[in-house]
Amino acid sequence: MSILFEKTSINKLTLSNRFIRSATWTGMADESGSVTPKLLRLMGDLAEGGVGLIITGHAYVHPDGIHSHGQLGIDRDLLMPGLRQLTRLVHEKNGKIVAQLGYGGSYLSQSRLGNMSNKDLRGVVQAFALAADRARLAGFDGVQILAAHGFLLSQFLCPRYNPRRDEYGGSLENRTRILLQILSAMRDIVGAEFPVLIKINASDGVENGMTLEESVIVAEMLQDAGIDGIELSGGLLNVANLMEVGDGDEENKVYFEDEARIYKKSIHVPLILVGGIRSYAKAENLVSSGTADYIAMCRPLIREPSLVARWKKGNTETATCISCNNCVQEAITGSGIACAPPKEKEAEQTFFPQKKVRLPAGSSFPQGTSYVAVSYTHLRAH
Secondary structure, three states, rough: OOOHHHOOOOOOEEEEEEEEOOOOOOOHHHHHHHHHHHHHHHHHHHHHOOOOEOOOOOOOOHHOOOOOOOOOOOOHHHHHHHHHHHHHHHHHHOOOEEEEEOOOOEEEEOHHHHOHHHHHHHHHHHHHHHHHHHHHHHHOOOOEEEEOOOOHHHHOOOOHHOOOOOOOOHHHHHHHHHHHHHHHHHHHHHOOOOEEEEEEEEOEEEEOOOOHHHHHHHHHHHHHHHHOOOEEEEEOOOOOOOOOOOOOOOOHHOOHHHHHHHHHHHOOOOOOEEOOOOOOHHHHHHOOOOOOEEEEEEEEHOOOOOOHHHHHHOOOOOOOOOOOOHHHHHHHHOOOEEHHHHHEOOOOOOOOOOOOEEOOOOOOOOOOOOOHHHHHHHHHHO
């Protein structure tokens, strides 16, 4: 049997294989943040398709942290019936599901983060902890803290967008403080055996951003504090791609492979790698070589929810996803995320460059960019 289909465990969570559906905005919740039949069908299809673990799109833990329309909520008890229905459906189909918990942040300006009082920050910590408890009570198999891609917790880690001069700004230890407080507050409520994961950037990819060296130190602090697993991604909301796309060996291109190898020298909790993985052989190599413990995908599973089952049956041809990103355009229209055929001679989206870029100091978020466009950027890394 391939190493990809071995049973493994993250804390007390046993998984049937090493494939994880990485979180993404689906645009399928209703205006109140509640689970809808469309979202249930999506998650049910993923469970039936054989993916070892589903991570939901980021659910907001507080109404001030809502990021985009159709976003799932987990900030109040009134949402619990739908959340329980979701976990029950996934479990009935022999799947496992983790709730990603997020806070939308200040969209890459310093003002909001800089103006939050210490009382506000205590409220953020409490909101994450209470959301983790709701997830546990709703039947989720764990939670994932979203601290990547320029969302609020990611901004704390990034010197460029963290102007604070108190115990939450300046040194790396200070910038990591709120993450450690959230993890501690969660553990106080959900206990030591409930899986708590985190998603962080390998680096921010901008001048005066968090570096790879700093990211590894943050991961070490989280590991010492009791995190159960780390998903490694990269980049901020206004840096469309940290990946070089359109040249080289596309089938075997993995965006953060080198960073994962460096991580593995210091990090011993399970490492989940996301970004550009389309090939079964490459996925197997990443795990067998010790570069990563789990393989996370998003867009390939939008096009082929049963991709993992296909690979397990022996048809190991590369995922059919062509990374055209039309799936997210479906969500933007309000239909919910879904694979859609590319349009002929579609104009290049200049806001999302196809080459690796590093945003220089002083650059601002492009004028007129919407929250939806921000979500689109986040998806392109997966």
